[in-house]
Amino acid sequence: MVILALKTLSIFDFSEYAMCLVYFIEKSVLDFLDDENPQIRKLAMQTCCTLHLPSTNQMQISYNIKRIINKLLHRFFVTATTDNENRIRVTMLKHLNS
Numbered sequence: 001m002v003i004l005a006l007k008t009l010s011i012f013d014f015s016e017y018a019m020c021l022v023y024f025i026e027k028s029v030l031d032f033l034d035d036e037n038p039q040i041r042k043l044a045m046q047t048c049c050t051l052h053l054p055s056t057n058q059m060q061i062s063y064n065i066k067r068i069i070n071k072l073l074h075r076f077f078v079t080a081t082t083d084n085e086n087r088i089r090v091t092m093l094k095h096l097n098s
Helices: 002-009 015-034 038-050 063-082 086-097
Strands: none
Touching (some): 002 015, 038 086, 063 086
16 A cells, blocks of 8 residues: 555656645655665655755745755665665665756
8 A cells, every 4th residue: 555655646746835745755755765665665765756845945945844855865865875775775876866
């Protein structure tokens, strides 16, 4: 069920809801990066990478949103370099490079 939810989430266009998306990722998707199942971790990573966070340079956003975005980016980089599964690290690095 989690796999289907993550796949579904990754195809929606949330561009109009970028600010709400930051909170949603932090509260709902980020925890799946620690899941025991490598497939769920990989899908959570792909989902996070396909959702577009608002750029902190392009608009005035609150300190709280900037803090959360920095937390998310830190978490993505940590996962991209330390996950036990090679496929997850490669997936994350490919998404970061695009």
